[in-house]
Amino acid sequence: MSVHKPTLQFVFGRMFDDLSANYGGVMISIGHRLGLYRLMAETGPLGCDAIAERSGCAPRYIREWLASQVAGGCVAYDPASATYRLTPEQAAIFADHSSPTFLAPAWQCVAALWAGEERTLEAFRTGQGVPWGEQDQRMICGSAAFYRNCYAASLVPQWLPALPGMVERLEAGSAVADVGCGHGYSTLLMAEAFPNSRFAGFDGDPGSIAIARSLAVERGLAERVTFAVCDAQELPGESYDLVCFFDCLHDTGFPVASALAARQALKSGGAAMIVEPFASDRLEDNVGSVGRTFYAASTAVCCAHAISEKGSHVLGAQAGFAALREVLDEAGFDSITLAAETPFNLIIDARA
Ligand SMILES: C[S@@+](CC[C@H](N)C(=O)[O-])C[C@H]1O[C@@H](n2cnc3c(N)ncnc32)[C@H](O)[C@@H]1O
Numbered sequence: 001m002s003v004h005k006p007t008l009q010f011v012f013g014r015m016f017d018d019l020s021a022n023y024g025g026v027m028i029s030i031g032h033r034l035g036l037y038r039l040m041a042e043t044g045p046l047g048c049d050a051i052a053e054r055s056g057c058a059p060r061y062i063r064e065w066l067a068s069q070v071a072g073g074c075v076a077y078d079p080a081s082a083t084y085r086l087t088p089e090q091a092a093i094f095a096d097h098s099s100p101t102f103l104a105p106a107w108q109c110v111a112a113l114w115a116g117e118e119r120t121l122e123a124f125r126t127g128q129g130v131p132w133g134e135q136d137q138r139m140i141c142g143s144a145a146f147y148r149n150c151y152a153a154s155l156v157p158q159w160l161p162a163l164p165g166m167v168e169r170l171e172a173g174s175a176v177a178d179v180g181c182g183h184g185y186s187t188l189l190m191a192e193a194f195p196n197s198r199f200a201g202f203d204g205d206p207g208s209i210a211i212a213r214s215l216a217v218e219r220g221l222a223e224r225v226t227f228a229v230c231d232a233q234e235l236p237g238e239s240y241d242l243v244c245f246f247d248c249l250h251d252t253g254f255p256v257a258s259a260l261a262a263r264q265a266l267k268s269g270g271a272a273m274i275v276e277p278f279a280s281d282r283l284e285d286n287v288g289s290v291g292r293t294f295y296a297a298s299t300a301v302c303c304a305h306a307i308s309e310k311g312s313h314v315l316g317a318q319a320g321f322a323a324l325r326e327v328l329d330e331a332g333f334d335s336i337t338l339a340a341e342t343p344f345n346l347i348i349d350a351r352a
Helices: 008-033 036-043 048-055 059-071 088-094 104-115 117-126 137-162 166-172 185-193 206-218 255-264 289-308 321-330
Strands: 076-078 083-085 175-179 198-203 225-229 240-246 266-277 335-341 345-351
Touching: 008 036, 008 059, 008 088, 008 104, 036 048, 036 088, 048 059, 059 076, 059 083, 104 117, 104 137, 104 289, 117 289, 137 166, 137 185, 137 206, 137 266, 137 335, 137 345, 166 240, 166 266, 175 185, 175 255, 185 198, 185 206, 185 225, 185 240, 198 206, 206 225, 240 255, 255 266, 255 321, 266 321, 321 335, 321 345
Parallel strands: 175 198, 175 240, 198 225, 240 266
Antiparallel strands: 076 083, 266 345, 335 345
């Protein structure tokens, strides 16, 4: 077996790239929040002063910000005309809010990790947890915004059809629970796609539920979509054709009890759909930028929340299918299959 031993130069180069990404990430967030990427995507090539004028920002700041963008490959520059523009690929990542590759808001999560550093240090030293709702709000909004577009690209066209019989059931009219729904983007997407069905989103964080409710009203869905503060283990006594967990089963301190509550709430022939961050079962197979990102969030956020619940498990965001299957098996599901996967998610179909 050959063992790859990276040189000092290689490791230093990679770490400097990371450092540059962190500096650059702040600039990306600033460009996103000031609407600079959107402006450039809508207008085509513009000079520095025109961008400053149209954005209402100070020209000297814009000039330096544009230089940082060109240096980082985020904005294209034509030296002959001294103009800046976004290529379609750059627009898909920085300007198009509905693109599945829209990454600009994800930098909010990085800012939140830094903002929470002192609390994380304390948690390492004391072993205490940090509840999800006590994270810097940028973590909550940034992760909701990041996953929103992943769900928009995959949930209705790919994931639900991967659960045999589920689309027909939803089209005919079903009851659906979305456990740990956060801001409720997954709930609202399903509600928009299946007008004959009713949807109930539940989350332990009151702040997230308040946002989910206002989004339901904004989208004219409040009659068919309800949101309530509720622990995953204590679903109200209704029964559902589909119970979903999006990126949250691993966060709960009692995943077996939460999965059991879901199983007990299922109608005959119903399914639980568990969507988890993509991970292989072994650490050595999770080496790379997706694993590194998810393990970092898992350390400071997901494990911290599960620990705060003082429960039976702290699965972490990189649990992998084998560990998740064990939890679902313990909760009494008879059939547990990996229905689909993407670079960011595993989609599990569990039936009683
Ligand atoms: C990473 S967020 C995912 C939110 C949303 N499902 C999404 O995909 O954007 C995890 C969510 O699980 C919720 N959560 C964690 N433990 C919970 C529990 N025991 N009961 C209910 N919700 C819980 C958190 O409040 C948080 O909103």
